[in-house]
Structures are given as structure tokens and as C-alpha cells.
Amino acid sequence: MQGSIMDALYNTHVKLLAFDFLSLSPNPSCPTDPSSFCRKGTPLSRAESVGVIVTRELKPGKFLRFIIDDGTGCIPCVLWLNQLTSPYFSKRNPSGVRLIAQLASKFAAQIQLGVVVRVRGKITGYRGMVQITVSDVVLERDPNAQVLHWLDCIRLARKCYDKYSKNGV
């Protein structure tokens, strides 16, 4: 039972506060997987965060780097914008790749200093730091969205993530 929940968590976008996200460590059982991290012994690969955009660095046609501040820490994020030129996408259906590229451009336009966004994506490492490689961005217009996200994170950590962690916290 515990194993299946931990497997499910691995494929879920776990809602983590920034201070919690920043304490993730690379998964020692999968040292070759760049997208496998551990929280208290539980392997995770995807995360969701809500916060204010406090930095934005755009390399057109390549990537957008930005930082989300949720009040407990700052999460570095990267949104790739190189779908039309990267060899990684060259063997995929061109119309599908164009759609992904259009979506990424739309997300990049939404990510502006001072706005509150919800991002989802893969947990990755870059220059010794844990970050989110973003696949989904939602602009949050409700001023209570940040507060509700804090409460979601607290509830999920206590009732789910901690309960099933290997460390049994």
C-alpha cells in the first residue's frame, strides 16, 4: 500500500512550499536520472508552486529563466523556448512541436515581474541548485490564491507526503 502511494507521488505534481522544495536532494537510488529527487526519503519528480515572479531573464528562442517567491523561499524556474530548433524535438510530429512552442511563447508572455503564477513541471538540478523545468503556467488573478496554496501545501505535507515518507515523519 505504502509502495503504491509512493509510486503515485512520484508521478504527481506535488505541492511544495519553496523552503520545502529547496531542501529536496538528488535521489541516491537513481543517480543517473536528472529528474529524480527525494523529500524525506520519498522519490519525487514533479512539483507545483504558486508565488510572485521576482526576476525574469529572457533569451529569445532559447529559454526564459525566472524566480518565484512564495514567501518561504525563492524557486528558480526555467521555461524552454527552443522547441523549433532543438534536435530533441526533431523526430517528433512538426505540428505537435509547433503547438508546444506556441504554448511556451504564450506562457513566457504571461510571466511578468510582480504577477502571481502557478507553475507545474519537472524537478531538475542546475549548477547545484534544484529548480522547476516548467511545463505549465497559470496566471492567478484571485488575490487569495497564494494563501490557499500555502494551506494546501501544509495540509498535503501533514496528511500525505509526511505520512508516507520512508523516514516515517
Add this chain to the structure above:
Amino acid sequence: MGTSAVSAGALVTLQELNPSSPNFKEGASFRVTGKLQDYDLETAVAVIVDGDARLNVDTKHLKLNLRSGSMYQFIGELHIEPNNEAFLRARVGRNVDGLDINLYRQSLQLLREFQAEQINTRNG
């Protein structure tokens, strides 16, 4: 793993930003929330209030249409002047009209308790 080069704006109420509070430090980063009481177009200094507490916010780096009576949230660094008066030099700001301020305060308390509990568990 490492930490970000940008400091997170620590969540505080305006009541907590007074000279006797441990938060009252030059250059410390904060996220503050309050109602706009006054705004000086020439200096771009906004005055936000929360109950009896008030704070001057330097908004010259922001592109924000400020309206008296509306609620705003700012993230920036605290600067303390020789007379011990402080102001926040805002990096970002946004209108938060519609924010449930009581829910915000209660959630802030829960968030602090949770953070302390998690950090104690890890260190213990």
C-alpha cells in the same frame, strides 16, 4: 543543494516591522501588505497602513497604477534612516483588493508553525 541569489521577501505584518522587532534590519527582504493611504507623485513614495501601523514604500522602480484606499502587497528591501524611520524599497508590487486579510493573518501564523515544525523535524 544551493540557494537562490535572490532573497525571499519574508512574510510580515506592518505591526511586526517596528524598531524593537527582530525583523527590523537594514537590507532585510520583506513582503508587506497594507491599504494605500497616501501617494506622492514626485517622490513615488506610497504610505500603506494596517490598523495603527504604517510604512513608507519607495515605488519608483514599479510600473503600478496606485489608488488610495486599495490594498497592495510589495516585496523589497528595508532601509533604516538615521532617525530610525524605515521604508521599503519595493522590487515588485501588486494590487490585492479582495484579499481576505483575516484569512491571510491566520494562514501566516499556520505557515510559521508548519515551517518551524518541519525545520525542527529535519534538524532533530
